[in-house]
Amino acid sequence: MxxxxxxxxxxxxxxxxxxxxxxxxxxxxxxxxxxxxxxxxxxxxxxxxxxxxxxxxxxxxxxxxxxxxxxxxxxxxxxPDDADFAALVQFGDSVIRLAEIARQSGRVVEAVNELWPLAARLEARAAEGRLERETLYLLAAARLALGVSLGTVLPEERLPGAAAWTGKALVLARHLDDDHFLATTLRMHGNELRKAGRLRAAVARLEHAVAVSTTSAARGVAFALLARAAGEAGLPDLFTEAIEGCQQRVDAGSGKELLLNPFTLREIHARGLLALDRPLDALKVLDAAAGAPAAPQWQVIERVTTGEVLAATGEQAGAEEALASAVATAEHRRLPHQLQRAVRAAKHGSLPAVVDAGRSALQRLRGLLSPAA
Missing domain, CATH: 1.10.260.40 (lambda repressor-like DNA-binding domains)
Structure with missing residues (x-):
């Protein structure tokens, strides 16, 4: 209240x-x-x-x-706990910002390790019912940042846990009377729902994010994520509308966000076309030059998508090269669900050497990410 x-x-x-x-x-x-x-x-x-x-x-x-x-x-x-908690709150925003920088630069495990103590302390305080409005903002932001970071570093079978954290952030965001923060939370939660396989719910959250976004750049980011969810959900008209909305803002230079980047948009466009069973159109999109990725993990994401598209169009050699590169980089960047995507694509494309390499890398990552006995 x-x-x-x-x-x-x-x-x-x-x-x-x-x-x-x-x-x-x-x-x-x-x-x-x-x-x-x-x-x-x-x-x-x-x-x-x-x-x-x-x-x-x-x-x-x-x-x-x-x-x-x-x-x-x-x-x-x-x-007795107030002084320590006040210091935590004072530096909480900085912890979240630094964790986001770490995540975007490919140091996702480091981001999780920074966010977890902050979120745990805030959750404990919330359980006591002792948070004022400003601290509720911090709790919502910590939940959101932790969920997004977990969604980057967890394997697919554990992605619902990441969506649960962003969902808890949304519970608070709906009460804070801040459209900008609500739009951000809807975008991130919608994307984590998509990754967890809850596509219709993801589309609903992302359409809401488009509607409440307060700037052109924010709307462009929402369109980019909506395009991905609409493609995977098999909604071609909505996919086209969202791609066009994002493209307009990229062309207009509406912002410097990761998703308002030609490289990122090209990957989203190609993956959506592939999901809609249009692999040749996807290949044409990938053939267009798009500059450099805005963050290291996008290089892995793009390599997996390229391998999927090449395998779907019968270009075995190119698919094997792209997916082998994705496997090596995904293990280095600790991105297990991108490894899982690469293994699926290699299996579908009859590339047993890449399948074996991907499974071995995934097993090694699982060992690193499992709780200590």
Whole structure:
């Protein structure tokens, strides 16, 4: 409830009378009901709300804060954990930004290792019901960043776990009254749903992301992810519409996001055409020059897609070269589900040497990513 803008304003006042009235209004409680919750007489609650009484003792204020799910410092008292938690919150945004830089530069395991302690500490605090609006933003951002990073580094059978984290971020984003953050969360959650095989749900989230995006660049990124989901879901008209929407923004130079990049868009376009059973059209798209990848993992993704397309069009030698390159780089970058894609493509294209190499690499990665005994 403290994510509500009105309630957040009451918290910002640091005034106990205002906070109690806001709590009762949000929960539709009478003074008598609130008094019962706090273990006070109704008359005492009434006097606090009219400022005729002001509990000044530390124990009393801690009791009220605990009962209402408030951080203690909002009522002017401290908790032994508050100083450490305040430092965590102060640097939380920086942790998330640095983790995102690490992920985009191909150091995904490092990103997960940075995000996990932050997310775990925030989740523990949330379980106590003691997060104010600003910290709820941080929790939502940590959930989102962790889910996206896990979605990059986990094998396919564990990708629903990544989607679960981005879904938990979306639960908060819907309450924070911030269209930009909501659009970002919808995009990332939709993409993780797609990777986990929940294509219709992914399409729904990504169409919503397009609708609520507040900038041309954000809408372009949403279109790019929607194109991928629509292709895999077998929706040709929506796929074409989304590709065109993204292409327009790439041509206009609408932003520097990873997905508003000619190399990335070419891969998305080709993979969608292949999913729609148009391998020759996909090959034509891949034949066009598109510059360099915006992030190291996109080189692996593009190599797998190229191998899939070449195998589908009967170009065995080219497919084997592309997929062998993808296997080696995916193992180096610790991208197990790209290895799984490469193995499937090699198996479908009757390339046993690549299948064996991919399975061996995947087994080695699984060992690295499994919890210690």
């Amino acid at each position: 403290w994510s509500d803008p009105g309630a957040a304003q009451a918290l910002g006042s640091r005034d106990l009378a205002t906070i109690l009235r806001a709590y009762r209004a949000a929960n539709r409680l009478s003074q008598e009901a609130l008094a019962a919750q706090l273990g006070y007489d109704k008359s005492y609650v009434a006097m606090i709300e009219t400022r005729k009484r002001n509990p000044g003792d530390v124990a009393g204020r801690r009791h009220i804060a605990r009962a209402l799910g408030l951080p203690f410092h909002l009522l002017g008292v401290t908790d």
